[in-house]
Amino acid sequence: MAAVLEIQGLRKTYRARGGPRRALDGFEMYVEAGQVHGFLGPNGSGKTTTLRTLLGLIKPDSGEMRILGQELPRHLPQVVSQVGAIVESPQFFAHFTARDTLALLADAGSLPSERVDWALELVGLRERAKERVKTYSLGMKQRLAVASALLKQPKLLILDEPANGLDPGGIREMRDMMATLSAGGMTVVLSSHILGEIQLICDSVTIISLGRRVAAGPVAEVLQAHSSGQVKVALETPADLSAAAQVLIASGFQPQLNTDHLTLSGVDKPALIARLLAERQLYVSELTPVTADLEDVFLELTGTAPVPGQVRSVDQSVRPELTPQNGGAA
Numbered sequence: 001m002a003a004v005l006e007i008q009g010l011r012k013t014y015r016a017r018g019g020p021r022r023a024l025d026g027f028e029m030y031v032e033a034g035q036v037h038g039f040l041g042p043n044g045s046g047k048t049t050t051l052r053t054l055l056g057l058i059k060p061d062s063g064e065m066r067i068l069g070q071e072l073p074r075h076l077p078q079v080v081s082q083v084g085a086i087v088e089s090p091q092f093f094a095h096f097t098a099r100d101t102l103a104l105l106a107d108a109g110s111l112p113s114e115r116v117d118w119a120l121e122l123v124g125l126r127e128r129a130k131e132r133v134k135t136y137s138l139g140m141k142q143r144l145a146v147a148s149a150l151l152k153q154p155k156l157l158i159l160d161e162p163a164n165g166l167d168p169g170g171i172r173e174m175r176d177m178m179a180t181l182s183a184g185g186m187t188v189v190l191s192s193h194i195l196g197e198i199q200l201i202c203d204s205v206t207i208i209s210l211g212r213r214v215a216a217g218p219v220a221e222v223l224q225a226h227s228s229g230q231v232k233v234a235l236e237t238p239a240d241l242s243a244a245a246q247v248l249i250a251s252g253f254q255p256q257l258n259t260d261h262l263t264l265s266g267v268d269k270p271a272l273i274a275r276l277l278a279e280r281q282l283y284v285s286e287l288t289p290v291t292a293d294l295e296d297v298f299l300e301l302t303g304t305a306p307v308p309g310q311v312r313s314v315d316q317s318v319r320p321e322l323t324p325q326n327g328g329a330a
């Protein structure tokens, strides 16, 4: 399938007070047409830098970027009309209504005025479109921001933390909105820290850590690649768990005994477990693989799992620029 977005070998070093800071270190990303793609990474890992660089707001040190096959930043003017983006919370006139706000933006962009109602409908703001923005909740302002990006009817929609600050209901509404947009054929890239949401909304993901891609692909494949290879075994008679553990130990397994189930590693043929136990009149009621969720994978790959008694500094998410002073090449 065609890549709507391609990034290869992207590098960016900021000149900061404390010395050079390498925010992107050969970063790669591919997003296929029609996907809802999650862009995940810890604080300071380089997500906003990537998105701002794509939109021509930051000049990279090196690397290649393409949107809809057009090389960036050289051909940004040719693709800009097909890309909708919210990378920073847009500021709206508080006294304007949502409809007035969008009408003004449509007019400024020489876009057909019918798009205003279309965008309001799509983000679920049509009923409240005549109210002033200052009376809107955070979730409604987020919807208005998305509506403003949709006015162009973009092929690619880029949203930096669209669910930030939303309550669970607002997040669910945002999720439904993404599904509607994607069903209409739009490609959506969204950065988020809300991993459960990414797992539910997105078809594919890229995980960034220290300015580098550490995992990418369809969500199911990323989870599969990092699954524990364990199975959970529960019995029709939980009181028999100890006996079952003994049977399995005798067959060379190393079961872990939990209150209501056993956990086993390195099981190639789960049916063998059921058979071994059934031969001793121990009947299995559940035999399921222990699957990792996106949070487990994220914490493992980005090295950001909390360690008791330790506070992680955000600068541990940044790769310091190597200099002759700290061991790098001149």
Ligand SMILES: Nc1ncnc2c1ncn2[C@@H]1O[C@H](COP(=O)(O)OP(=O)(O)OP(=O)(O)O)[C@@H](O)[C@H]1O
Pocket (backbone or CB within 6 Å): 014, 015, 016, 021, 022, 023, 041, 042, 043, 044, 045, 046, 047, 048, 049, 050, 317, 318
């Ligand atoms: N203008 C700047 N000058 C110096 N350093 C910067 C600048 N912008 C970003 N950085 C640094 O680059 C690194 C990557 O920042 P970036 O904003 O891209 O991360 P992020 O993944 O979007 O983080 P978050 O999830 O916290 O928004 C961070 O260490 C940040 O402090």
